[in-house]
Amino acid sequence: MKIPKTALVFLVAVCVVVYLTYSKHHHDDKSPALLKHPLLSAINGFKRPTSAEVVSEYFQYGIMFDAGSTGTRIHVFKFLLQPHESPKLAHETFKAIKPGLSAYADDPERCAEGILELLDVAKADVPDRLWDSTPLVLKATAGLRLLPGEKANHLLNKVKEIFAGSPFLSRDDSVAIMDGTDEGVSAWITINFLTGGLHAADPPTVGMLDLGGGSTQIxxxxxxxxxxxTSPDDITSFKMFNLTYTLYSHSYLGLGLMSARLAVLGGTEGQPLPAGQELVSPCLAPDYTGQWEHAEVTYALRGQKAGEPMYESCLKKVEKMLYKKVRKAEDLSSMEFYAFSYYYDRGVDLGLIGMNDFASW
Structure with missing residues (x-):
């Protein structure tokens, strides 16, 4: 089965499952703790409109802001609601802007322009009669998790202020940072919802690999x-569609594509280099000179001189960066996995898949 990359956004299922059908359960000492999804607090309590309040065709909208480390994306979802059936995704409107919210850590006011631009996308897509019944949620991921708490809170408070002034349905806890486990679980729900793995009594499910800019999840x-x-800290359970799912989910903060690249090059997240200083790395071509921008910080780069050992030196840097940070997950040899986000982008860059192709791995 092939699925468009845009449909593999990990928050599709959040709107589908949490807002429309997600069941909240309490901890039971005799069974695994049931997942208390972070979006339940943001959406739980919203009054679901009747079909007459929505539209005669039984459509419902949801607006999700995905605030990642390299950009902020809006997803405006349109769901088809039919009696006695799971909701179906009828349409998605998507737009992304750069940089990510974390780039405005020292000046939160500057993030307003981009957020307002994306809200205009939602206003154009959602019928105005439904604005006040359409939930609006922003969830931030590794970019804000890597920031000092005070700076992250200033950014979140600015977004809350903007959302409060919008015509959509938003509460104070509609804007928050997701932890890595919940990010992975949301992605797993998304891919299995789209592949049909959640629509039968005991269907086979697939695993997911998500490579972001600041973190990566399995x-x-x-x-x-x-x-x-053997992995109690990585096991979580939740109930959905009257079934209980037990998942292994682990997030590696700092091992997203951009953060890991910076670490291998020898830089430190969020810290510009002193004037005139360069990052010299054996992982760059000999005598290479150039610049690389990450999270609004520009780094001067230079490769080692020709003739110096490169492969072995680069390998040692990567091994040192990964030492005791990555754990091997068992039980994977016979399982199908879907990989997306930067996995897709790198696949396009290498010519493994076409830019307009659908990816199924």
Missing amino acids: TFSPKDEKTIQ
Whole structure:
């Protein structure tokens, strides 16, 4: 089955499942803790409009802002609601802007222009009679998780202020930072919702690999009890569609494509180099000179001189950066996985898939 990359956004399922059908359960000492999804607090309590209040065709809209480390994206989802059936995604409007919110950590007011631009996209897509019943949510990921708490809160408060002035349905807790586990679980729900893995009593599910700019996630439903017993901190359970799902989900903060690249090059997240200083790396071509921008910081780069050992030196830097940070997940040899986000982009760059192709890995 092939799926468009834009449909693989990890927050599709949040709007589908959490807003329309997600069931909240309490902790049971005799069973795994049921996941308390971060978006429940943002959306739980919103009064679901009747079909007459929505539209006669039984459509419902939801607006999701995905505030990642390299950009902010808006997804305006249109769902088809039919009696006794799971909601179906009828249409998605998508737009992305750069840089990410974390780039405005020292001046939160500057993020307003981009947020307002994306809200205009939602206003153009959602019928105005439905604005006050359409939930509006922003969830930030690794970009803000990597910031000092005070700076992250200033950015979130600015977004809350903008959302409060919008015509859409938003509460104070509609704007928040997702932790890595919830980010992985949301992505897993998304891909299995889209592939049909959540629409039967006991369907096979697929695993997911998500490579972002600041973090990377792996999430799957373990079949081997050993995986559950040996990785208790990575196991979470939740109930949905009257079924309980137990997942292995781990997020590696700092091992997203951009953050890992900066670490390998020898830089520090959010810290510009002193004037005239360069990052010299064996992982660059000999005698290479250039610049690289990450999170609104520009780094001067230079490769080692020709003749110096490169491969071995670069390998050692990567191994040192990854040392004791990556754990091997068991129980994967017979499981199908879908990889997206920067995995897709790198696949396009390498010519493994066409830019307009649908990716299924």
